[in-house]
Amino acid sequence: MIKMFKHMNHYRNNKFKQVKHTLQRLQLNWSKTNSTAFCPNNYKSILIVMCDFGIGDVIIHSFLIHELRRHNYEVSVVIDEKNKFLFDYFIEIDHLFVFDKRNIKKFIKSDKKITIDLAIDLYEESQNSLRRVKLISSFNPLHTIGFNQKKFFQYDTSINYKEYDSHITKRCCITLNLLEIKFTNVNYYLNLKESDLQKAKLFINEICIEKNKFIIIFNPYGSVETKSFSQEQINIIINFLSQLKNCITIIVGEQKCISNIKELPNVFINRNPSFFVTCALVSLSDYVITVDTSIVHVASAYNIPMLAIYSNQYCSSFDLNKVWAPINSNFEQIFVSENGKKIKQATIAKLDVNQLLNKISSLPAS
Incomplete structure (x- = not known):
């Protein structure tokens, strides 16, 4: 009986939330009195919406930010508290607006003290759309670009996007083409402090008794459990890596996740909690082994074999698999499979690690 009441209560709350969101969406749509025509020559100040982004999402957007600023656009970013540190120097922008997801109303009512000509939202409708639209509306941009946005009138230009197998940067390219911006290659643009590079070099020098060792970065944990190796898989992998006499392996990731991994000969844990020192280690490495997470995109930025x-x-x-794939010129992807066929919605914990060990054994330094 208690279980049934809990289920009914959960169902009622979800329905109430859906009705509430629908009413808020209608209210926002009614407040949008006129749609404007897209006029690329009229825009100089651009806002990029980064609501509910992970670190990897931000790194990917560095391509769009760089190209816009290279063509003399003033670029602003709106992002939540947890990722604001990425814009101190790591990714260069002109203005940063930080919101607290627990108090969106306060941010919406705040005086932005800036005029936004064009707002860009690369992601389609989702459970976070309402939040994104509220943020966009608070800036009152002249024009807003979105992808697959049919329900919200705030998007003056909604691009019908059905390229299900294309990399996420394709959306950046489409946006740049709309603005008549010419570019040659898709790259990510990151800045590391010399002090972070020196810390990474010092650590490598400490663990490499012999010079000219082949440096492998191993990142076993993703942002969620489905994108992470199991402890048993990690043990098998690092045991194998420890036997590669010409290699040194550095395990990176959140300290709370990697601190319990046992170090082995030739296998060391990076105990520096700084994300930027981790990026520096990646930039200095010869090879990266990683699950689908931000390290993929850091390695892509520095074109490290992966x-x-x-x-x-x-x-x-x-x-x-394709939308968030690496973009560098020298990478391989392994997919969780069974009898040679990919398993939809699989977890990395189901991967046969022999697939990975076979790839590692073919490395030049192994």
Whole structure:
């Protein structure tokens, strides 16, 4: 009986939330009196919406930010508290606006003291759309670009996007083409402090008794459990890596996750909690082994050869193996499979690690 009441209460709360969101959406739509025509020559101040982004999402957007600023646009970013540290120097922008997800109303009512000509939102409708639209509306931009946005009138230009197998940067390219901006290659643009590089070099020098060792970065944990190796898999992998006499392996990741991993000969844990020192280690490495997370995109930024492990997730028909793949010129992806076929919605914990060990054994320094 108690279980039934809990289920009914949960169902009622969800329905109430849906009705509430629908009313808020209608209210926002009614407040948008006129749609404006897209006029690229009229825009100089651009806002990029980074609501509910992970670190990897931000790194990917560094391509769009760089190209816009290179063409003399003033670029602002609106982002939540947890990722504001990425814009101190790591990614260069002109203005940063930080909101607290627990108090969106306060941010919406705040005086932005800036005029936004164009707002850009690269992501389609989702459970976070209402929050994104509220943020956009608070800036009152002249024009807003979105992708697959049919329900919200705030998007003056909604691009019908059905390229389910294309990399997420394709959306950046489409946006740049709309603005008549010419570019040659898709790259990520990151800045590391010399002090972070020196800390990374010092650590490498401490663990490399012999010079000219082949440096491998191993990142076993993703942002969620489905994108992470199991402890048993990690033990098998690092045991194998420890036997590569010409290699040194550095394990990176959140300290709370990697601190309990046992170090072995030739296998060391990076105990510096700084994300930027981790990035510096990646930039100095010869090879990266990582699950689908921000380290994929850091390694792509520095064009480090990489073995990336993905868990075959799909979202609204988009193949996330391809949407969030590495972009550098020298990488391989491994997908969780069974009898040679990819398993949809699989977890990395189901991966046969022999696939990975076979790839590692073919490295030049192994």
